[in-house]
Amino acid sequence: MSPAAEDRACAVLRAEHQVILRVLDVLEALIDRPGGNGGLEAAPLGQCVQFFQLFADACHHAKEEDLLFPVLEACGIQRDGGPIGVMLYEHRLARSLVARMGEALSGFGSVDGSSQNAFREAARDYLELLRQHIFKEDHVLFEAADLAMTEEDQARLRESFCEGSCQAFGGKRREELEAMADELERHWGTA
Numbered sequence: 001m002s003p004a005a006e007d008r009a010c011a012v013l014r015a016e017h018q019v020i021l022r023v024l025d026v027l028e029a030l031i032d033r034p035g036g037n038g039g040l041e042a043a044p045l046g047q048c049v050q051f052f053q054l055f056a057d058a059c060h061h062a063k064e065e066d067l068l069f070p071v072l073e074a075c076g077i078q079r080d081g082g083p084i085g086v087m088l089y090e091h092r093l094a095r096s097l098v099a100r101m102g103e104a105l106s107g108f109g110s111v112d113g114s115s116q117n118a119f120r121e122a123a124r125d126y127l128e129l130l131r132q133h134i135f136k137e138d139h140v141l142f143e144a145a146d147l148a149m150t151e152e153d154q155a156r157l158r159e160s161f162c163e164g165s166c167q168a169f170g171g172k173r174r175e176e177l178e179a180m181a182d183e184l185e186r187h188w189g190t191a
Contacts (some may be wrong), residue, residue, distance in 0.1 A: 003027050007154070007158075007183065008154055008158075009068070009153075009161060010068075010142035010145050012063075012158065012162075013060065013063065013064065013137070013142065013161075014138055016055075016059070019181050020055065020056050020130065021134060022181055022184075022185050023055075023056075023184055024126075024127055025189060026044070026184045027048045027123055029104070029188060031045075031119070032121050036157070039116065040108070040119060040120070042105055042108045043074075043182060043185070045105060045119065045123075046105055047184055049098060049101050050126070050180075051177060051181060051184070052094075052126075053098055054169040054177055055174070055177040055178075055181070056094070056098075057095060058169040058170065059164070059174055059177065061091045063161055063164055064137075065089075066164075067161065067164065067188050068145065068157065069084050069087070069088070071149065071153055072144075072145055075145075075153065077144060077145070077148055077162055078099055083144065084141075086134060086136075087133070087137065087141060090129060091120070094126065094130060094133070097126040097129065100118065101123055103118075104118040104122060105119060162188055
């Protein structure tokens with residue numbers, strides 16, 4: 001008997017996707033909101049960048065890369081030329097875009113506005129990439145994972161995910177990062 005959907009290992013990753021999507025919505029609201037002289041607000045954008053570095057990448061993508069993908073490869077899901085390879089490529093691209101946003105933030109004091117334009121461009125690319133990436137993982141890769149993994153694989157992976165969630169990422173625990181997402185949404189979200 002296979003585990004219920006909420007007991008499957010990928011349910012943890014899907015739940016993390018929902019947190020990431022909330023902060024993506026905040027990022028979009030921040031870059032689209034009218035400001036004085038077309039200015040972006042550096043502080044909340046910096047919090048978004050920090051969240052993406054620590055939660056989306058160090059916590060979430062690391063679980064996929066270090067724990068999920070090796071199990072899936074052992075179950076016969078291809079890396080090279082397959083869905084795992086695509087996800088790894090997109091993780092690298094996402095890291096690059098977050099780095100570009102961080103670099104652009106450091107130049108927000110300049111008069112010409114080029115740093116803000118660079119931030120907006122990287123942010124829009126990141127928004128598009130991550131939303132598509134999450135959709136592919138939720139509706140393709142994780143579906144295949146649930147079919148390929150045994151109950152033992154599922155249980156072992158869930159346990160590993162829970163152990164990984166107990167770590168600190170950039171000095172912040174997972175709960176603190178989720179609280180950061182809540183705070184960003186409360187102060188800067190569209191709702």
